[in-house]
């Protein structure tokens with residue numbers, strides 16, 4: 001079930017969350033597993049999960065540190081279920097929020113069946129990637145995925161793969177060259193992952209593509225649109241939270257850290273906010289009324305109580 005189908009249910013049923021359908025009895029040869037994607041910020045982890053699942057599971061943006069918590073996308077095939085876990089980009093933290101994002105990525109790699117280290121083919125593979133590779137568990141299947149190959153030529157792709165194989169120190173890794181943008185290499189990657197799944201249970205009900213709560217997903221859609229338009233330090237200072245969902249009415253609070261940022265988000269005549277509202281509503285069922293409220297929560301990135309309250 002997609003997020004939007006969930007909202008459709010809210011519309012008709014008036015309930016905030018739909019009751020999950022019963023999980024059918026499964027045969028002994030069912031195969032399943034958790035596959036976590038890790039990597040530096042902005043390498044395209046969320047774009048890859050969306051491309052593999054075939055719908056928007058996790059928001060993406062040009063700015064680094066877009067993903068703020070582990071996000072699961074579920075892929076089904078007859079007798080198989082693969083749960084892909086998108087994670088925040090691992091980076092040098094400059095705030096308690098940054099530390100929380102890193103911790104959330106590391107939590108998501110412990111005890112999974114397959115770890116995918118995502119690299120950006122258009123950038124030099126560097127210390128950041130090596131650092132993350134070192135922290136990878138050696139108890140499970142490791143995949144190295146060179147993404148954004150549409151931005152570079154075949155020779156560079158080959159030299160990047162060779163460099164990764166010689167310098168990242170990941171034993172027995174399988175290497176893939178893909179583009180989340182064009183879809184190149186994705187089918188092959190997906191098939192290999194499905195073939196590597198160990199015997200296991202069906203973790204989620206049939207037809208479910210994500211387990212993200214619909215209020216969290218809508219707040220993310222608002223944040224994604226804001227990230228498209230705001231500049232400088234603002235992307236890191238923005239957080240969104242749905243405070244009321246009573247279809248067709250949805251109230252979303254946009255937190256910023258300073259009064260000057262509030263003015264930037266509201267902008268002259270509320271023009272920016274209006275545009276954000278239009279772009280988000282386009283992705284929601286027709287008739288949705290989205291109320292966007294901008295609030296100042298001084299230095300929230302440094303306040304662990306607020307970080308926790310926001311669910312990061």
Ligand SMILES: Nc1nc2c(ncn2[C@@H]2O[C@H](COP(=O)(O)OP(=O)(O)OP(=O)(O)O)[C@@H](O)[C@H]2O)c(=O)[nH]1
Nearest residue numbers: 041042043044045046047061065066067089180181
């Ligand atoms: N050209 C090209 N751009 C890509 C590709 N994959 C992702 N991008 C772009 O790269 C940027 C970052 O993508 P994300 O998927 O948000 O990256 P991420 O690794 O999830 O980033 P964080 O959540 O910040 O860690 C976005 O502007 C994407 O559109 C690709 O294969 N080719």
Ligand SMILES: [Mg+2]
Nearest residue numbers: 045046066067
């Ligand atoms: Mg991301």
